[in-house]
Amino acid sequence: MNRIEIGIDSFAAANVGSGPETGMRSMESLAELLERIEHADRVGLDVFGIGEHHRKEFLDSAPTMILAAAAARTKQIRLTSAVTVLSAGDPVRVFQNFATLDLISKGRGEMVVGRGSFTEAFPYLV
Numbered sequence: 602m603n604r605i606e607i608g609i610d611s612f613a614a615a616n617v618g619s620g621p622e623t624g625m626r627s628m629e630s631l632a633e634l635l636e637r638i639e640h641a642d643r644v645g646l647d648v649f650g651i652g653e654h655h656r657k658e659f660l661d662s663a664p665t666m667i668l669a670a671a672a673a674r675t676k677q678i679r680l681t682s683a684v685t686v687l688s689a690g691d692p693v694r695v696f697q698n699f700a701t702l703d704l705i706s707k708g709r710g711e712m713v714v715g716r717g718s719f720t721e722a723f724p725y726l727v
Contacts, residue, residue, distance in 0.1 A: 608648030610683040611643055613661035627660055635671055642675035650683025662681070664719040672706035680706055684715035 613634050615627055638649045650665040668680040703710035
């Protein structure tokens with residue numbers, strides 16, 4: 602029998618601005634994202650994905666870090682990239698990061714690989 606799976610893909614939007622309050626708002630945004638992942642786990646969703654962006658208005662340039670933090674706070678939900686931009690990183694290192702995430706999460710780490718869709722991000726990668 603087939604089973605329908607339900608999950609959420611999310612970004613980590615940054616609070617773009619200047620001054621010390623910007624850093625505090627970014628910390629709060631990531632804390633709230635982790636709380637949403639915990640909540641998704643508690644209510645029984647199957648998967649939570651974090652996108653990867655290399656632009657100043659996003660905090661998810663290292664989604665495996667966010668997913669690893671979520672793995673330490675959750676029990677059952679699968680944790681995935683939504684999408685890993687393979688061209689932005691060394692493929693071996695990307696594999697190592699997700700293999701480590703999979704160990705930390707006790708087999709709940711997953712990776713979706715794709716390409717970037719925003720050309721504005723390329724200057725950040727040079």
